[in-house]
Amino acid sequence: MINAFKFYKEEKFKETPIGKVPKDWEVIKLKGHVNIETGKRAKGGALDKGSIASIGGEHLDNEGNIRWNNMKFISEDFYKSLKHGKVKEGDILLVKDGATTGKVALVRNLKYERAAVNEHVFIIRSITNRLLNEFLFYFLFSRKGQIQIRTRFHGIIGGITKRDLETVLMPLPPLEEQKAIAHILSTVDRAIQKTNEIIEKVKRLKKGLMQELLTKGIGHKEFKDTEIGRIPKEWRVVKLKEVVLEAKPGFPCGKRDENGVIQLRMNSIDTEGWINPDAYVKVPPPKNVEEYLLKPGDILFNNTNSVDLIGKTAIFRGEFSKCVYSNHLTRMRVNPSKVIPEWILYVFIRKWHLGIFKAICHPHVHQAGINKGDLLNLKIPLPSLEEQEKIIRMILTIDKKLKAEIKKKEKLKRIKRALMDLLLTGRIRVKVN
Known part of the structure; x- marks a missing residue:
């Protein structure tokens, strides 16, 4: 249907209280x-x-x-x-x-x-x-x-x-042009809506897959009841502090510096385990900045947020070459002989879905917090490294599909913003062929 329209660049404008518009508008x-x-x-x-x-x-x-x-x-x-x-x-x-x-x-x-x-x-x-x-x-x-x-x-x-x-x-604009503009923008909106539906479907699939794999594993026939629920007999229950080498909160900074270092904050982490590369601030680097630099594979845990969002967790995958993090995040580095970072990530995402972090947080005015001690004492299931690897590969397949659809949606939203900017100002005109 969009092929039925003819687009052309407007040349004749007039000044108005809301800026330049085409002369015939x-x-x-x-x-x-x-x-x-x-x-x-x-x-x-x-x-x-x-x-x-x-x-x-x-x-x-x-x-x-x-x-x-x-x-x-x-x-x-x-x-x-x-x-x-x-x-x-x-x-x-x-x-x-x-x-x-x-x-x-x-x-x-x-x-x-x-x-x-x-x-x-x-x-x-x-x-x-x-x-x-x-x-x-x-x-x-x-x-x-x-x-x-x-x-x-x-x-x-x-x-x-x-x-x-x-x-x-x-x-x-003339009524026919209004109709054409509305049709074009609604076509993009329908594409965004279809992508939204795919995203929600993949999210449900991922959630169900995590429920199955993080509690039953792969190929197990015998199970046992534990303090964190029923898990395969061969798995262990450990405290987080037994498998991580470090849990270090970041530093607070209210200042901004365009030439400073990138600092990730609570809104830099989404609920699916990814870093949002568009959500950061630049701050003056502290003297001990080296202590807070992130490396690929670092786990970031959101220790302070609203009650509903606290506990969001993501893995830093090298989104920035030099990057630090705020005091609202805790950086964890794992013992690679015991656990894979993605295992902690998916276990924590599941805990977030189950409301575990909401239940153990300490409410404050407008926010809630989880302290380092409570975090390190959290109990998690622990299969062998080999089984962790297999489970992670299966979930990552779904995760990559989800990430691709989210990127597609963001691209469509950028297209829509650009079209609105051009069509609603008359810089690009549209005619029905």
Whole structure:
């Protein structure tokens, strides 16, 4: 279908309050072109079960979609009493207050037959046939749209009113061009969604494979009950301190230095055991920087984070030539005669899924911590090095597939950002052939 479009570079622009736009485009305020409404809170709060969805800010993801899992619900009587806030397919939803103010999503389909927003979310609908709702969504989702929304925030943690939103300025191409732009961007969105589905499928496969291999091993027929569960008879249960040579926390640093050393932090580790090479800061190197340099094969354990994220673990695989780590991470180096780093990694990922770290952490204000002593006293299953190697190879096969799909998704997201930047500003024009 994209082949049905003709692309060309625009040459004629005009200056407007939102920057240069093509001469034949308009710039409009949302007021008079959209209807903005919100819902309200049910007396006693939302329900955990039901058939009428209650959508709050927490149900909007970072990619412009609705998270239908962990949904809240409202009663039939409350839904019938609502004069505003009932959701339809094609609606734009925007978080109006709280920490995620400005987050926006398009209701592409309704998982539940009926749904309504709560008091923290706006519904935005075009009320003119000159403005396509899907085009409006992509503008509000874009970098330029988000900048306008954020400049209208009120309060310490942000909030935006209906009147604020109505003052947002946006470019208005001819309707047919709006349709073409929306179609192109939604095509990329569908590719991202398909990739998301593959990623979730591979994650479930990996989780199931770890459950099987890290508790039953390969080819075992006899098992024994232990303090960490049922494991093969030939395996041992050991404390972490019996198989690691070092467990060293990193150093804190609030300063930044563009010419400094790369420092990994708690958000540098994902929940699948990988380092995010885009999540780091550069800090002035301490005098004893050599003590904190990472080597390939080092295990990084997230010792401080929210209760839900504490315990994330990853292996440093040489993502950077020179790299250190913060005090929110603990570096572990294993005894290679007893254990392979990836064995510790996968055992810890499974413990994280089971909520073990959540259970043993020490809660603080807004965060939680696991101290070095508790970490080293953790008990883990230990097969022979030969069996560790076999199990790791099997899980790594799935891990590589997962990593490839995640990279594919990131590439698609970069393509989408580039297309939005070009098409929504009119620098590249599109015609229907």
